[in-house]
């Protein structure tokens with residue numbers, strides 16, 4: 001006989017365990033889009049305690065919709081090894097242009113990250129950062145539904161050794177750093193340089209180049225890297241996002257090894 005109350009107890013109990021276990025982590029990733037999920041996979045695979053906080057019901061960010069809802073994405077040669085690593089199938093369209101189904105791509109990146117050991121929380125938004133003096137120490141979180149309903153409910157905080165801002169065009173973490181702390185960032189102007197218009201080739205190169213530690217303990221990847229450090233947008237080509245996520249993971253692994 002199935003007891004309804006046991007179902008509730010199982011869900012609340014397990015979720016609470018996971019959340020309490022995630023109060024302190026090595027790496028908190030804000031945003032479960034393609035760059036964040038790729039980073040989560042490589043970080044967790046390395047044995048780092050990795051937690052992803054995703055604002056929406058589903059992970060995948062801007063990948064689901066392909067280009068203008070044609071649910072295909074394009075990737076270039078440089079990213080094929082990462083596609084292979086996740087088992088995402090692709091077909092050559094023309095030399096240098098490969099297509100993949102966007103739904104398969106999101107599903108594979110998400111499963112890869114989870115199976116590697118990353119903990120993903122959906123429906124939770126980062127609303128602020130936590131600092132001690134000038135030191136970044138963690139994130140301030142709330143239910144996305146609280147945010148949407150504009151309810152006056154105080155958040156909870158989590159601690160992490162480093163954070164990866166993979167919130168896409170909005171670059172939420174770096175915006176908070178500048179807005180609330182007047183932080184001087186590792187960018188050309190010491191602040192938020194901003195995103196430039198569409199130019200796939202330039203944008204793809206820049207998103208990888210811009211993937212870096214912009215403030216002690218704060219890394220950026222994907223479109224958040226271009227929005228923070230300055231770079232063109234690139235539309236529905238995703239190789240740069242995968243390469244950026246991998247680079248972010250490599251840099252973070254290096255930093256945490258040397259601590």
Ligand code: 48F
Nearest residue numbers: 031032033034035054055061062125126167168222223235
């Ligand atoms: O936007 P998104 O897909 O970021 P990305 O990994 O990839 C960019 C591409 O999708 C696309 C592109 C083509 O290559 O230019 O835009 O850089 O994913 C960002 C994720 O962050 C979540 C958001 O819901 C999305 O899933 N996010 C944004 N703000 C918050 C957040 C927040 N405050 N808290 C938690 N998650």
